[in-house]
Amino acid sequence: MTEETRAAAGSTTEAVVTPERPERTERPERTERVDRGERRPGRSSPGAGGGREGGARKFFRRKKVCKFCVEKIEAINYKDVRLLQQFVAESGKIVPRRLTGVCTPHQRRLSSAIKQARNIALLPFAGRA
């Protein structure tokens, strides 16, 4: 049963990918560009693997990497609105780790910084004002 549901979940994640897309476009173009640039080479090779199943639905997911680890940004400050905005959805929500690929220690600092920025009206609590 659980196996089945997991398999079903596996197939739904692929279906879910499309509704996730608009969320992604909301994210700043910087991360978006990184995403796209590194996914393209990945997609070409397992594209053949997708052909085996008959549909081109199965595609390779690039492993996301933590922006702060890669670029060695250690200071996550509430004053740095430009940086924080990349990890806030248009609705004002903090984008979860599973979408951005930020590692746990950095996400912890990031979320506290975002909350501080909200407190001093640098970032919205909800919506774009």
Added chain:
Amino acid sequence: MNRTYELMFIVRPDMAEEDQDKLISTLESAVTSFGGRVKSIERMGKRRLAYTVRKFQDGIYVLLTAEGSGGLMHELERRLRVSEPVIKFLTVRIDEEQKRLDKIKAIRAAKRKTSSTPAAAEAAGETPAATA
């Protein structure tokens, strides 16, 4: 027991320049009278608020960095709360975070030295310049 704090506050956008100066100087004198030290005062200028605060859409941001005890910050916060033109403030303790950053910096510097090959050292020397 000296701690470094960062006190950011927003004053109403229609506040006159002289009034701001007056407010800042009173805060400064409060810091010194409590045995603290003002490290820097930065006026970040007028900025649009992310949400409406006391019916204001924008505000003038001021950042004050001071060294002192918790009692000092308590007093400063009290003053800000009482003063009418201040619409919002936030106090953050920054010395521990700074300590952590310095430690990381030192570790990275040490790593750079140990990398013996000159090419690697050069590349490592270039990257922080690029990020900064």
